[in-house]
Amino acid sequence: xxxxxxxxxxxxxxxxxxxxxxxxxxxxxxxxxxxxxxxxxxxxxxxxxxxxxxxxxxxxxxxxxxxxxxxxxxxxxxxxxxxxxxxxxxxxxxxxxxxxxxxxxxxxxxxxxxxxxxxxxxxxxxxxxxxxxxxxxxxxxxxxxxxxxxxxxxxxxxxxxxxxxxxxxxxxxxxxxxxxxxxxxxxxxxxxxxxxxxxxxxxxxxxxxxxxxxxxxxxxxxxxxxxxxxxxxxxxxxxxxxxxxxxxxxxxxxxxxxxxxxxxxxxxxxxxxxxxxxxxxxxxxxxxxxxxxxxxxxxxxxxxxxxxxxxxxxxxxxxxxx
Amino acid sequence: xxxxxxxxxxxxxxxxxxxxxxxxxxxxxxxxxxxxxxxxxxxxxxxxxxxxxxxxxxxxxxxxxxxxxxxxxxxxxxxxxxxxxxxxxxxxxxxxxxxxxxxxxxxxxxxxxxxxxxxxxxxxxxxxxxxxxxxxxxxxxxxxxxxxxxxxxxxxxxxxxxxxxxxxxxxxxxxxxxxxxxxxxxxxxxxxxxxxxxxxxxxxxxxxxxxxxxxxxxxxxxxxxxxxxxxxxxxxxxxxxxxxxxxxxxxxxxxxxxx
Numbered sequence: 001x002x003x004x005x006x007x008x009x010x011x012x013x014x015x016x017x018x019x020x021x022x023x024x025x026x027x028x029x030x031x032x033x034x035x036x037x038x039x040x041x042x043x044x045x046x047x048x049x050x051x052x053x054x055x056x057x058x059x060x061x062x063x064x065x066x067x068x069x070x071x072x073x074x075x076x077x078x079x080x081x082x083x084x085x086x087x088x089x090x091x092x093x094x095x096x097x098x099x100x101x102x103x104x105x106x107x108x109x110x111x112x113x114x115x116x117x118x119x120x121x122x123x124x125x126x127x128x129x130x131x132x133x134x135x136x137x138x139x140x141x142x143x144x145x146x147x148x149x150x151x152x153x154x155x156x157x158x159x160x161x162x163x164x165x166x167x168x169x170x171x172x173x174x175x176x177x178x179x180x181x182x183x184x185x186x187x188x189x190x191x192x193x194x195x196x197x198x199x200x201x202x203x204x205x206x207x208x209x210x211x212x213x214x215x216x217x218x219x220x221x222x223x224x225x226x227x228x229x230x231x232x233x234x235x236x237x238x239x240x241x242x243x244x245x246x247x248x249x250x251x252x253x254x255x256x257x258x259x260x261x262x263x264x265x266x267x268x269x270x271x272x273x274x275x276x277x278x279x280x281x282x283x284x285x286x287x288x289x290x291x292x293x294x295x296x297x298x299x300x301x302x303x304x305x306x307x308x309x310x311x312x313x314x315x316x317x318x319x320x321x322x
Numbered sequence: 323x324x325x326x327x328x329x330x331x332x333x334x335x336x337x338x339x340x341x342x343x344x345x346x347x348x349x350x351x352x353x354x355x356x357x358x359x360x361x362x363x364x365x366x367x368x369x370x371x372x373x374x375x376x377x378x379x380x381x382x383x384x385x386x387x388x389x390x391x392x393x394x395x396x397x398x399x400x401x402x403x404x405x406x407x408x409x410x411x412x413x414x415x416x417x418x419x420x421x422x423x424x425x426x427x428x429x430x431x432x433x434x435x436x437x438x439x440x441x442x443x444x445x446x447x448x449x450x451x452x453x454x455x456x457x458x459x460x461x462x463x464x465x466x467x468x469x470x471x472x473x474x475x476x477x478x479x480x481x482x483x484x485x486x487x488x489x490x491x492x493x494x495x496x497x498x499x500x501x502x503x504x505x506x507x508x509x510x511x512x513x514x515x516x517x518x519x520x521x522x523x524x525x526x527x528x529x530x531x532x533x534x535x536x537x538x539x540x541x542x543x544x545x546x547x548x549x550x551x552x553x554x555x556x557x558x559x560x561x562x563x564x565x566x567x568x569x570x571x572x573x574x575x576x577x578x579x580x581x
Contacts, residue, residue: 004384042338092546104349148482173487182445183447184443184445185437185444185445188424188435188445189433190431191421191423191424192421192424192428192432192512194423195421195422195423195424196417196419196420196421198419199417199418199419199420199421199432200421200432202381202383202403203419203432203434204402204403204404204407205432205433213466263421263423300356303345
């Protein structure tokens with residue numbers, strides 16, 4: 001009995017569990033306050049809001065675990081659909097144009113990784129520079145105007161046009177990245193680098209390769225999320241994504257228990273963290289809260305969730321918080 | 323000497339006239355050493371004497387500026403940690419190279435993980451847990467569960483995990499960087515017992531870096547004193563006393579002050 005209680009307590013102390021409980025409470029509250037919350041239309045809207053940050057979080061969590069960050073992923077998000085557009089106007093079939101967009105996204109990640117590792121620049125700085133650079137490229141390519149997406153009905157539906165396509169992609173990304181983190185050497189080495197980079201190096205872990213790889217991964221996922229969003233909306237917007245979506249991705253990861261100081265984190269945590277942020281945003285929108293107050297509430301909620309998680313993590317490690 | 327013909331058949335590793343410079347700093351100024359299988363060599367010296375640099379060259383972490391290395395009598399180039407491991411050289415560093423947030427078995431198998439699932443190359447957590455527990459039991463290390471995070475262990479236990487990891491990976495040349503530093507009497511005793519058990523196997527050559535003269539003379543068959551990147555004294559432990567070593571160090575210290 002005591003053992004069972006201990007296990008239940010350990011489970012409840014997992015960051016994912018606490019976020020799930022808070023999310024459930026929020027959903028209940030919003031449903032009671034506004035009966036439209038658990039409706040088909042709203043669930044669909046919510047799923048679309050959650051998908052992109054969760055996909056981005058899946059990459060950022062890998063970077064955060066190995067003590068890096070990508071601030072420019074939201075700009076790659078905006079660029080990718082325009083790269084696809086270039087491919088299409090060059091006569092490429094749509095699937096190849098999509099691949100081209102993903103390839104360019106990956107190359108941006110590679111550039112970030114090589115600069116960060118090769119020149120020993122903190123990734124905070126590298127990606128801050130890349131943020132402006134990529135944004136400028138998007139604005140130049142688009143001349144500041146939105147562009148149309150290909151009118152292939154099936155492709156559009158699969159890539160996000162159908163209501164739940166985006167969240168299904170997000171869940172698939174979460175599933176794959178969870179396996180990468182927990183069941184592949186790549187993930188174990190990523191955790192080892194974040195936990196003790198000297199030890200990882202002495203054990204022979206290919207630190208640079210793993211870090212660069214995680215930059216490539218995050219950029220590619222950012223580009224992919226941007227493509228899904230463009231297909232869903234039906235047009236490529238040069239002002240889509242940006243720092244907002246990047247911070248939502250990072251916040252999803254951190255709310256879900258990823259340590260900002262590296263060495264620990266879960267992909268599933270990013271999913272539940274993203275859902276919680278989505279529920280908050282969607283719920284308050286349904287309640288018709290003033291847009292100005294809205295950001296105050298979201299900001300406070302993010303702060304609260306992160307502080308709670310940092311302290312829960314300490315509690316888990318050290319036994320008693322008091 | 324440096325061709326294989328006249329070599330000692332029990333020789334495990336030999337370094338000849340190793341020089342290592344970092345920019346304008348000379349960390350090692352022509353160091354030679356040799357260890358046989360079943361033998362334990364203690365390297366003594368103050369901070370900055372070049373002990374750690376020598377160990378890092380033997381593990382392939384640094385490459386020598388000049389000089390040659392021989393494993394089993396054959397010339398080797400140790401370009402990386404992986405290459406050195408390929409020759410059976412394993413090191414337990416002062417910082418133990420353990421990742422606190424990871425479990426014992428993940429630490430023991432870091433960079434040589436067991437896999438399953440064929441081309442999927444998934445981590446075989448179950449098999450790694452089983453073998454880690456067996457490996458610890460074999461060298462007489464008692465830990466409740468290999469799933470415990472390394473950060474939750476005591477200093478002696480952590481040291482034992484690091485040694486067990488090296489031994490498990492078939493180390494034939496085991497390098498220990500200050501294995502007894504910052505350890506209480508009981509924990510040090512456990513580690514000394516562990517080293518004794520490894521010596522009795524007879525197939526492992528152990529090189530140990532240390533500060534404490536008396537302890538080192540007790541554990542090692544032979545000792546080597548390093549000062550300013552050079553070997554200044556070498557002898558069998560049985561014929562050396564701590565007082566003798568101390569006198570050599572003092573003499574050197576006085577000479578340095580006069581000049």
